Amino acid sequence: MSDTQITHPLVDGPVGPGCKKVDPIVIADGVKRQFGGLTAVDVAHVEIPRNAITALIGPNGAGKTTFFNLLTGFDKPNEGNWQLDDQSLANVPAYKVARRGMVRTFQLTKSLGRLTVLQNMLLGARDQRGERFLSALLPFLWGRQERANVERADDLLRRFKLHEKREDFAASLSGGQRKLLEMARSLMSDPRLVMLDEPMAGVNPALTQSLLDHVLGLKDEGMSVLFVEHDMHMVRHISDWVIVMAEGKVVAEGPPESIMQDQAVVDAYLGAHHDTDLGTLTNQQVVQIEQEAAAELASTDEEEKA
């Protein structure tokens, strides 16, 4: 495949794995993470474009989540460097990475489910002055900050149509509403780069469009987005750029329309089933096909018994 011939407005030079971007927000070099004998991540060089929506895709076990965890300080690499704008983030703990503007959504776990929606939002605030020594001595500072945080939380909850649920336990939200809350919470700290981990997982079709619109809205507000997703519908429809990982490495990158045709991507995803159209087979369709097959089998069984 002649990657070297292709150019793109986001890219400085030829398009291909590890290509330089015109205006990168993140640059990572030589990032490696091993678990025992397994090399989960081995990224030689990758750049994330600014003010664009970038999808990180790849088969199960490709190292996407591990790479996410490394970039955001939730895990430590064996080696490697990366920076957000001019600031190196290697060995910076997760809470400081978030303060510097790179925020990842984190799942609404059981314990967070026992907090209200509003309390969850306040957990995402950048500057929890009430916890600081000086603020403990000067409680009026705390009060002012707290009010500002609640105001911001309320604004975001209105925007994400969760305001009526403000005082409800987060555990009572539907799968899609949880995803919206996770996204809204990440915006509490005014990030420059929002990292979304499988934003479509468990979201029913009624909320899909709303979620997609919210992600597009982040870009309109000047943020950059990096998301991990298996749902090819989402990847195809909202991403400006797609990075493909397999066996810990970046094996392809490019705009969605051309990446879906790329032989390395087809190989990584589909193995021998090359003639399946990657772009049209979404997770929901796979579930539907499986359900139809199960129903078909059940009815065949019934007929045989009769």
Ligand SMILES: Nc1ncnc2c1ncn2[C@@H]1O[C@H](COP(=O)(O)OP(=O)(O)OP(=O)(O)O)[C@@H](O)[C@H]1O
């Ligand atoms: N804490 C860990 N201990 C040992 N092995 C791990 C650990 N975390 C991840 N791995 C391994 O590292 C590899 C990459 O896993 P990772 O979860 O990053 O892949 P992924 O691309 O996100 O996969 P998926 O799409 O299934 O979520 C896998 O082989 C996985 O089993």
